Amino acid sequence: MTDLKGQCAIVTGGTKGIGHSIAEALLAEGARVAICGRSAATLSDAIRSLGTRGRIVGRPCDVGQWEQVKEFFSFVDQEFGDVDILVNNAGIGHFGAVDELAPELWREVIDTNLSGPFYCSKLAAARMKRRGGGFILNIGSLAGKYPFATGAAYNASKFGLAGFTEAMMLDLRHSNIRVSTIMPGSVQTGFRSEIEGAEWKLDPAAIASTAIHLFKTPGRNLASRIEMRPSRPRRK
Secondary structure, X not given: OOOOOOOEEEEEOOOOHHHHHHHHHHHHOOOEEEEEEOOHHHHHHHHHHHHHHOOEEEEEOXXXXXXXXXXXXXXXXXXXXXXXXXXXXXXXXXXXXXXXXXXXXXXXXXXXXXXXXXXXXXXXXXXXXXXXXXXXXXXXXXXXXXOOOOOHHHHHXXXXXXXHHHHHHHHHHHHOEEEEEEEEOOEOOOOOOOOOOHHHOEOHHHHHHHHHHHHHOOOOOOOOEEEEOOOOOOOX
């Protein structure tokens, strides 16, 4: 198994939910972690809560904005000097029928959920090639496989992310950079309005545990796509 101690990991959207849990799990393995989020206040709170667990730094960044992503990676270069793991987790959802969804909301979803992973992966892959390898993990969704009404923007972003991930895996595999995606179903994160009795949803810590397993798997092996579902979903 690969030892993560001392490795540098970037987790986008690491201030809460799945990203926060993955950052926490990486710190427990002895990795150095850099996180970003759009809210400076939320970012500060996350760094304060995770700082007792290991070496963590962060900077505000909207991953849908190319210039901000470049600034964030320059910040990580200054703090850590290398990148071994990238977790593209930052995501947003706006929902509505196609004829009702505002174009600016469509753009925000696509920019964050699809262009963001491209921007971050582009910069991380160049650094990983110089280091001789690395791991890029995209946090997708079962919405990238199963469409739903009012999900046009979100489905498009996650379907696109699934295709992007598989193409990137083929691009980078001979550079010793492994690329994978975890596609969860409903997760108890507050991403969408939580319903009463939402304990049936996936625990973010379970997704973090799966991510750590992927990172620690010996380098000759790759699970390129993992789908995760609640074992006993709410009956409709």
